[in-house]
Amino acid sequence: MRENKVKSIWKAGGAVVNGWLAIPSSVSAENMAHAGWDSLVIDMQHGLVDFSSAVPMLQAISTTDTVPLARVPWNLPDLMMKTLDAGAYGIICPMINTREECEEFVSNCRYAPIGRRSFGPTRALWYGGADYAKHANDTLITMAMVETQEAMDNLDAILTTPHLDAIYVGPADLGLSLTGVAAADPTHETTVAAIKTIIEACKRHNIVGGIHCFAPAYAKEMIKLGYQFVTLGSDNSMLANMAKQTVAQMREGAQAAGAKGLY
Amino acid sequence: MRENKVKSIWKAGGAVVNGWLAIPSSVSAENMAHAGWDSLVIDMQHGLVDFSSAVPMLQAISTTDTVPLARVPWNLPDLMMKTLDAGAYGIICPMINTREECEEFVSNCRYAPIGRRSFGPTRALWYGGADYAKHANDTLITMAMVETQEAMDNLDAILTTPHLDAIYVGPADLGLSLTGVAAADPTHETTVAAIKTIIEACKRHNIVGGIHCFAPAYAKEMIKLGYQFVTLGSDNSMLANMAKQTVAQMREGAQAAGAKGLY
Amino acid sequence: MRENKVKSIWKAGGAVVNGWLAIPSSVSAENMAHAGWDSLVIDMQHGLVDFSSAVPMLQAISTTDTVPLARVPWNLPDLMMKTLDAGAYGIICPMINTREECEEFVSNCRYAPIGRRSFGPTRALWYGGADYAKHANDTLITMAMVETQEAMDNLDAILTTPHLDAIYVGPADLGLSLTGVAAADPTHETTVAAIKTIIEACKRHNIVGGIHCFAPAYAKEMIKLGYQFVTLGSDNSMLANMAKQTVAQMREGAQAAGAKGLY
């Protein structure tokens, strides 16, 4: 079975530089796949992506050696299994708040006797190789999102779920739950403290910690804290930022008229 | 009929700041439409876009007041008419090398008695308004691309084509034709000279000049020369640049190991 | 954040004239969006629409000031959140039979501390505006469908669910449950009585009542009863009716031959 380079980087003690796909297009996905990310997450939760657009996006990523991952929108057995069958090499599940939810999540992603994943890889065989069935349980990654007060309360229980590989912090939802404010790259002390608490717990339980970031500087801070999987914004945010910044550069020094256009 | 703001900016002596869409997705198109561009060109030539993806992209742009334009892949009557029927407010036609080709292009975009555009606006009525038929010939923009030695040789003949609104310089093809090198934001003196020759001819014939650029600084130079329509890269190039730059920032200072990942 | 005109009409005591989209096409959606409806519901339950077609339909509606709403196929947290992230300004949830189900529905559509909606608006920011996060809970509409005997039994409990805006009556399912017959614009006295019972309860609890109708005359009766949100058929039913009526007009007086065609 094809190696999962994310796991290899983790094993070597490194940090994965992860990109994020919210645009439902195999063209933007292939563009991103050539940018040098270690892995790319197809976001089926907040991204405008569902299964029918995820399949060609997985194909597009597979033209490179970037590792294809996916975030599903909820703890859904059907979609997790379908997405793995379609060749994703790992699943991020949002809103895991209890040990029971985490066990169900992991079970959805593992074949018997570990879990209840139904057998029928299709594209996964093409991407992973003929011995997929044998190695899938050991190769595919499960990442549970910790992003609420309830999850914080159950942190140790969640982190000790058998066959869970990693957790993924969603700082916006975490901040919203803890402080009432959803912020990217949060600086609120309560949220920052939680982010530290989580990675310490991860280390204690030998679980990899991942976190959604925007600015490289923030992401590097997170790596210093011990996070080994950092996301930098998304295709949508990068495109919007670059476009707005370019337009702003063009408008600079231009006469501020009522109509747009550059005078 | 809804105003064509590109024409209004030109009339006021301003320069249009134009964005470029090569990703066949209504999501990236709507993202770009919110970035502040005066207009957006859907590139059906070198973009990975054809008519079936252009329609929802036109809809996406129409959620804002950004002017929707399209570049067709060749001097094709069918596709020009279809794209105008779908609500584009102007057409850029590549590889116009002779007066005859330019006349055919303009004819494809104008109703009788000026041209041979077939009557049957559909989405154009929804976007433009009920009096579309009456004002279409005066509102829609025709831009002919000048991008070869042959076009340079026929420059005055092309520029004096009745009902042509503007020309659009394709510096890469122009450089390829004149110097054997296709460069973005070209600095080769022969190509630069041609770019100046073209805008001087435009002024002489009272035709608007447009040009495809990448860097804002270069585009501003072009505006100084008299160009009134400048494009800044494309969604694809902006996304790729931002992604590569972000990854590079993350890799900076990281140990250069055989495997990727950030150590 | 962009105003929700449906709420404004309700606040002013008016009744919303709502259209219904069952054809999975952004073209028919934009066509309908220009017909003068106050709002349009994308039907992801009985319509042939899922998330991947709903996104361009939401974009198509957003080219006008018609309010975009969606009916999800079940009380699904993932799809509700995705559809709101994609810019729907309200969700209709079918088959709400108990207070508990209604609370879960409302929770799926509201950010903390009210509910459990995960944070990550994408297209919603483009459509709603930069202050979406601040006003979403107050702006977006939740409508629970009352359409079974069980729901009738729990009517008061359902109607007093905090942060529920309105209920929506599905007369076909309601009739099927109460009388064994699924009829459009029902006249069966049991179903009619239930429809009256529901709107009286709505008034008692200061909740808006909505109902699915076909004929304008029936819908006007419902408005007289106090319903403030009436749907008139769907794109599919209107197209089928108009087409059949047109064909019938053509066949009128034509010789009834074995083969079709007009003799």
Added chain:
Amino acid sequence: MRENKVKSIWKAGGAVVNGWLAIPSSVSAENMAHAGWDSLVIDMQHGLVDFSSAVPMLQAISTTDTVPLARVPWNLPDLMMKTLDAGAYGIICPMINTREECEEFVSNCRYAPIGRRSFGPTRALWYGGADYAKHANDTLITMAMVETQEAMDNLDAILTTPHLDAIYVGPADLGLSLTGVAAADPTHETTVAAIKTIIEACKRHNIVGGIHCFAPAYAKEMIKLGYQFVTLGSDNSMLANMAKQTVAQMREGAQAAGAKGLY
């Protein structure tokens, strides 16, 4: 090979009641296919349809015994051949102005030795049957559009093109060319006279005449004149009309307030 019922109706001296598809959706197409039309034309010219949407629309029509036809956007050999390969039972070609153009059109639709259609039916075999190759030239319909002054000038030459089955009048373009006004169901005497001239010429040359209409009354007039193929509006126009009429019925008698909604 499956019978072409349009030809059978013509042979029996009847008039074909034809529907028109401009919405690029297999769902609206199947809806229309159940309305009783003798045939349906997929409009790849002014409709928002291209080949990729035409294929599932052809499949949708094929679930019924309605005859699937297509209008291509121009005299394009590639698209005509592709559309026939995909199972269309006839092609309408717009803007046929000369005998030469008409001969090229017919040649594109016929196998050697009559024409130059390339051999490779795919879906056409599934729809037409295993003996498609043998009977295609006799079964498939070619209809040339007569819609300009130039075509009127060349009427006899066009109508005597070998293997041409029918002509199709586009009254809007014809009116635009002859009178400067594009009108549906035209009443301008010049256009009406031309419509009569055309059908008389058709009769003289034993060619079927068809015409694009909107109102049944107008279409019946055309049948009285001798036209044997009449179109009634389109899916888009029927949906828009029905929706607007329904909304208007709802607004009737409602207080005309600044905001919409029904008071």
Added chain:
Amino acid sequence: MRENKVKSIWKAGGAVVNGWLAIPSSVSAENMAHAGWDSLVIDMQHGLVDFSSAVPMLQAISTTDTVPLARVPWNLPDLMMKTLDAGAYGIICPMINTREECEEFVSNCRYAPIGRRSFGPTRALWYGGADYAKHANDTLITMAMVETQEAMDNLDAILTTPHLDAIYVGPADLGLSLTGVAAADPTHETTVAAIKTIIEACKRHNIVGGIHCFAPAYAKEMIKLGYQFVTLGSDNSMLANMAKQTVAQMREGAQAAGAKGLY
């Protein structure tokens, strides 16, 4: 309502020869629909198909008299109801392990008073006919998958679920659960014994038994055992096998060089 030929074959004591669709394309679906299968199952579980691709596939199958069925990916009320509304004539539900799950499955597919299926057939009316509502409960097929040890333990309870028509054995998952090995056309004695146990129980309870097979020889064995619904591989497996076999035939006798190509 259109007859369900699968039920008719069963009633006559015959065995249904079923094909399987995992490629999300209406073209491959129509191709398969012309191959002579009694029925075709659109696999929304392990196939790369979701609702948006299933709709045109259902249309494609409906161009023939092959019976359209679907396997959903999980016991999901929303997707079952949507798929039936879209015209599927039966649903296969995977991973039914308990009587309770089976009752919920059947309830999702039946209108009141038997079940909780919501009323709103759309395409189902076009395909099934105007009296669909009346006959749907008796015409549509429910097949529960028995494919785990737990299901074996609850076999009699599952098989006696009211209004369940048939069970469908998934030998790969069954083998995985019982023996730790997922094999197609299994020969492991434990799995073979279970396959026999299941069909005996089916006979006892007067329920039809179906099973997923690959080789015709194996499928014929299953029919001899009493199975009345056998699947033969899938579009994906047949295409892959035929392609690999063809390439192998070409490479035979060719010089085994480092590069590919036929020397």
Added chain:
Amino acid sequence: MRENKVKSIWKAGGAVVNGWLAIPSSVSAENMAHAGWDSLVIDMQHGLVDFSSAVPMLQAISTTDTVPLARVPWNLPDLMMKTLDAGAYGIICPMINTREECEEFVSNCRYAPIGRRSFGPTRALWYGGADYAKHANDTLITMAMVETQEAMDNLDAILTTPHLDAIYVGPADLGLSLTGVAAADPTHETTVAAIKTIIEACKRHNIVGGIHCFAPAYAKEMIKLGYQFVTLGSDNSMLANMAKQTVAQMREGAQAAGAKGLY
């Protein structure tokens, strides 16, 4: 720039075993790409594929080292350039009957100074590499189809077109033109003689000969004749054959009843 293995095999004197894609799906394309073909041709002529489906198919092929080629439906500059920009490594052009047509075809596929291909690779850069512009003219393949009497008459003129790499024989069209019969793997002596004439001419002019076949035995005969590029049927024909053969095996020995099903 990534090597074109088709050219390498030719250079080494080998024969390319080529597969053919007529199903517009990236899933069937990726399936085929794993079957061991040296190259795959996306058939945009008789296949049910256009540009919008070709792009994800090109991506799917690019997940393997199978060389992606495309047949365009006609000698169209726009589509050839778009398809090359999308990453095809060679173009097959049908119906090349004269030297002039062949020169135009080749010109469409080559950058200046050889041809008129417009500059703007997008996906081609991702697939081919950063030095694409430099090596494209030498790497990309042009194959002209010889398939009519007229082409036979102009054979030497066509074969000596500068920068043409190969010709591709379409036996069905060739037979239709020469003998009035379109047959796969033709045995008619006139067609067979022409096939021999063509390959002899190819050898004389040092041009590679390719031919469309179905049976491996026939293809091997062609290789013996000197053809270095043989196609074996298509995805559609292989799927149909395998499905029909499987159904036939199941029906064998079954009682031939009026209804289908296996008794």
